[in-house]
Amino acid sequence: xxxxxxxxxxxxxxxxxxxxxxxxxxxxxxxxxxxxxxxxxxxxxxxxxxxxxxxxxxxxxxxxxxxxxxxxxxxxxxxxxxxxxxxxxxxxxxxxxxxxxxxxxxxxxxxxxxxxxxxxxxxxxxxxxxxxxxxxxxxxxxxxxxxxxxxxxxxxxxxxxxxxxxxxxxxxxxxxxxxxxxxxxxxxxxxxxxxxxxxxxxxxxxxxxxxxxxxxxxxxxxxxxxxxxxxxxxxxxxxxxxxxxxxxxxxxxxxxxxxxxxxxxxxxxxxxxxxxxxxxxxxxxxxxxxxxxxxxxxxxxxxxxxxxxxxxxxxxxxxxxxxxxxxxxxxxxxxxxxxxxxxxxxxxxxxxxxxxxxxxxxxxxx
Amino acid sequence: xxxxxxxxxxxxxxxxxxxxxxxxxxxxxxxxxxxxxxxxxxxxxxxxxxxxxxxxxxxxxxxxxxxxxxxxxxxxxxxxxxxxxxxxxxxxxxxxxxxxxxxxxxxxxxxxxxxxxxxxxxxxxxxxxxxxxxxxxxxxxxxxxxxxxxxxxxxxxxxxxxxxxxxxxxxxxxxxxxxxxxxxxxxxxxxxxxxxxxxxxxxxxxxxxxxxxxxxxxxxxxxxxxxxxxxxxxxxxxxxxxxxxxxxxxxxxxxxxxxxxxxxxxxxxxxxxxxxxxxxxxxxxxxxxxxxxxxxxxxxxxxxxxxxxxxxxxxxxxxxxxxxxxxxxxxxxxxxxxxxxxxxxxxxxxxxxxxxxxxxxxxxxxxxxxx
Numbered sequence: 001x002x003x004x005x006x007x008x009x010x011x012x013x014x015x016x017x018x019x020x021x022x023x024x025x026x027x028x029x030x031x032x033x034x035x036x037x038x039x040x041x042x043x044x045x046x047x048x049x050x051x052x053x054x055x056x057x058x059x060x061x062x063x064x065x066x067x068x069x070x071x072x073x074x075x076x077x078x079x080x081x082x083x084x085x086x087x088x089x090x091x092x093x094x095x096x097x098x099x100x101x102x103x104x105x106x107x108x109x110x111x112x113x114x115x116x117x118x119x120x121x122x123x124x125x126x127x128x129x130x131x132x133x134x135x136x137x138x139x140x141x142x143x144x145x146x147x148x149x150x151x152x153x154x155x156x157x158x159x160x161x162x163x164x165x166x167x168x169x170x171x172x173x174x175x176x177x178x179x180x181x182x183x184x185x186x187x188x189x190x191x192x193x194x195x196x197x198x199x200x201x202x203x204x205x206x207x208x209x210x211x212x213x214x215x216x217x218x219x220x221x222x223x224x225x226x227x228x229x230x231x232x233x234x235x236x237x238x239x240x241x242x243x244x245x246x247x248x249x250x251x252x253x254x255x256x257x258x259x260x261x262x263x264x265x266x267x268x269x270x271x272x273x274x275x276x277x278x279x280x281x282x283x284x285x286x287x288x289x290x291x292x293x294x295x296x297x298x299x300x301x302x303x304x305x306x307x308x309x310x311x312x313x314x315x316x317x318x319x320x321x322x323x324x325x326x327x328x329x330x331x332x333x334x335x336x337x338x339x340x341x342x343x344x345x346x347x348x349x350x351x352x353x354x355x356x357x358x359x360x361x362x363x364x365x366x
Numbered sequence: 367x368x369x370x371x372x373x374x375x376x377x378x379x380x381x382x383x384x385x386x387x388x389x390x391x392x393x394x395x396x397x398x399x400x401x402x403x404x405x406x407x408x409x410x411x412x413x414x415x416x417x418x419x420x421x422x423x424x425x426x427x428x429x430x431x432x433x434x435x436x437x438x439x440x441x442x443x444x445x446x447x448x449x450x451x452x453x454x455x456x457x458x459x460x461x462x463x464x465x466x467x468x469x470x471x472x473x474x475x476x477x478x479x480x481x482x483x484x485x486x487x488x489x490x491x492x493x494x495x496x497x498x499x500x501x502x503x504x505x506x507x508x509x510x511x512x513x514x515x516x517x518x519x520x521x522x523x524x525x526x527x528x529x530x531x532x533x534x535x536x537x538x539x540x541x542x543x544x545x546x547x548x549x550x551x552x553x554x555x556x557x558x559x560x561x562x563x564x565x566x567x568x569x570x571x572x573x574x575x576x577x578x579x580x581x582x583x584x585x586x587x588x589x590x591x592x593x594x595x596x597x598x599x600x601x602x603x604x605x606x607x608x609x610x611x612x613x614x615x616x617x618x619x620x621x622x623x624x625x626x627x628x629x630x631x632x633x634x635x636x637x638x639x640x641x642x643x644x645x646x647x648x649x650x651x652x653x654x655x656x657x658x659x660x661x662x663x664x665x666x667x668x669x670x671x672x673x674x675x676x677x678x679x680x681x682x683x684x685x686x687x688x689x690x691x692x693x694x695x696x697x698x699x700x701x702x703x704x705x706x707x708x709x710x711x712x713x714x715x716x717x718x719x720x721x722x723x724x725x726x727x728x729x730x731x732x733x734x735x736x737x
Contacts, residue, residue: 206466206469
């Protein structure tokens with residue numbers, strides 16, 4: 001059974017990661033938050049009509065309310081009376097509230113309760129099975145998410161070029177005849193369908209984590225769209241499987257643990273990403289500062305070398321006074337300058353080398 | 367007024383009113399600074415703070431839990447600002463990550479302590495959707511104290527906040543730090559959010575910030591008036607929602623308040639006298655009608671010019687030939703008549719009056735001048 005749960009976790013996170021990449025690139029990440037809240041009334045209405053959580057009508061309802069969110073938000077923005085962020089923030093809480101009220105008033109004793117909406121029930125997902133010709137062919141959620149994953153891959157394969165252009169250059173895309181609006185709606189439909197499918201497993205709120213966190217993590221690691229999609233699928237899968245195992249050990253919410261692991265992955269990338277990570281930013285800034293200081297040192301030495309006080313001015317001890325470096329930084333600079341072959345030092349007296357002279361010349365010329 | 371005699375209801379109504387005032391007035395800044403959704407992220411991010419505060423202290427006192435919420439919310443917003451500053455991820459992505467991950471951590475911790483044998487944690491999940499009916503006097507005091515502090519801060523730094531909201535570059539040139547203002551306003555928003563968590567819950571709290579301010583924005587262009595109005599709308603929606611939820615069984619407070627606030631927003635969008643949707647479509651209709659009158663006047667004038675035989679009056683049929691699909695001609699002609707620009711002859715034919723001719727010539731001259 002654990003195997004089946006892990007399979008579902010993999011399918012859910014892979015299916016979520018794909019539309020997530022485009023949401024992040026198009027700066028619409030919060031639209032997934034809005035849609036994931038707003039599908040609730042659609043699901044509830046579908047459930048109330050069919051009294052079953054596996055009816056396709058739930059998908060229809062949820063995709064309907066998901067699209068309704070987008071349409072309402074856009075028409076609010078179009079009136080010019082509210083800004084886009086406020087429009088999103090007005091629409092989805094209202095729809096979500098309707099959903100919560102419907103749940104708490106009309107679904108009293110049935111399976112659909114608030115916790116299931118928020119958390120999903122990954123652990124129970126394998127219990128809901130489907131059979132074909134009398135043979136058990138596996139958990140329903142796995143099939144549903146598998147189909148949604150294939151759908152997302154299919155849309156991606158069909159419209160990859162168009163999505164790419166529409167994402168990075170909407171103007172060009174329009175002039176080439178692909179309507180960015182149409183592609184946006186395709187994306188929104190895919191987000192809504194994925195959200196409803198994943199809702200069973202991870203709950204309506206944490207879908208956002210699986211869509212946005214892997215994609216932003218991948219965005220810190222690469223500049224290439226294809227690589228970004230593949231990376232975010234991998235990051236999503238790894239964090240959700242790890243998350244599930246942690247939740248299993250702690251006997252806590254699988255969805256919560258999966259989202260937490262997505263957060264850990266993001267944090268790691270944010271700190272340690274090779275080019276854009278915080279550490280490499282700091283290191284780069286430091287080395288730039290040092291390089292500049294070395295150039296300053298060589299210029300300083302070249303200024304003072306023919307003066308009488310040369311012995312005094314060109315001394316490592318003196319730098320703290322003259323250039324206002326602290327002792328530690330000064331010795332760092334001198335060490336780097338010696339390492340770079342710019343200067344030589346004999347008993348603390350610093351002297352420019354050939355390369356150092358050259359460095360001064362180029363620096364002054366510029 | 368009878369039901370206000372009920373002690374619980376009194377507390378609920380008072381608490382929601384106070385909350386509406388605090389959230390409404392501080393929400394003004396969030397909306398004007400285009401940071402509406404920051405509130406959503408902060409309130410989601412507050413959840414792990416609540417649970418951790420309980421895990422560390424073992425206490426379920428609202429004050430301690432809400433302090434935990436405030437710390438977590440503030441850390442979350444600090445992370446969001448940090449991610450935006452130090453990476454190429456834009457604000458929506460940063461908010462999406464922090465919101466969902468913090469909320470996930472919160473749920474992980476919440477379900478973890480729920481699976482523990484002692485049942486002391488029962489009731490923590492009221493912070494998800496809020497439960498006005500469970501408000502205690504203690505909660506009221508917390509709202510009053512937090513809210514007063516926040517509103518006093520706002521009043522003290524009013525000029526600075528206003529300046530940094532509308533013209534941050536000018537503000538910086540005067541020596542105010544954008545970063546410090548950001549952090550302070552965020553801290554105030556955190557306070558506003560925290561005061562509402564037990565009533566409205568973490569998921570819907572952002573609405574308390576956005577909705578009253580968005581509604582108030584429709585009625586005024588002055589920031590001071592907007593804050594006051596927004597506080598009023600917040601209190602109105604808060605009380606209405608909380609009372610409804612107390613009176614109707616199985617109606618959770620948070621969603622009830624959100625729907626009341628949404629109704630206020632919709633009414634404001636429709637009815638506001640200057641920018642409202644109704645006012646604007648009425649204005650558009652009036653403009654179109656005035657334009658069609660002018661056009662009709664000119665048409666009559668040209669008809670006269672072209673009929674050199676002196677035939678100056680025309681039947682509605684003739685006039686409608688040159689004015690196909692332009693609304694009801696009879697009404698337009700009657701409007702011209704009431705302006706004394708056209709009159710009807712005895713044979714039911716229409717002709718321009720002298721005034722009408724002068725008016726048409728004025729229009730034509732104006733048109734040529736504009737060319």
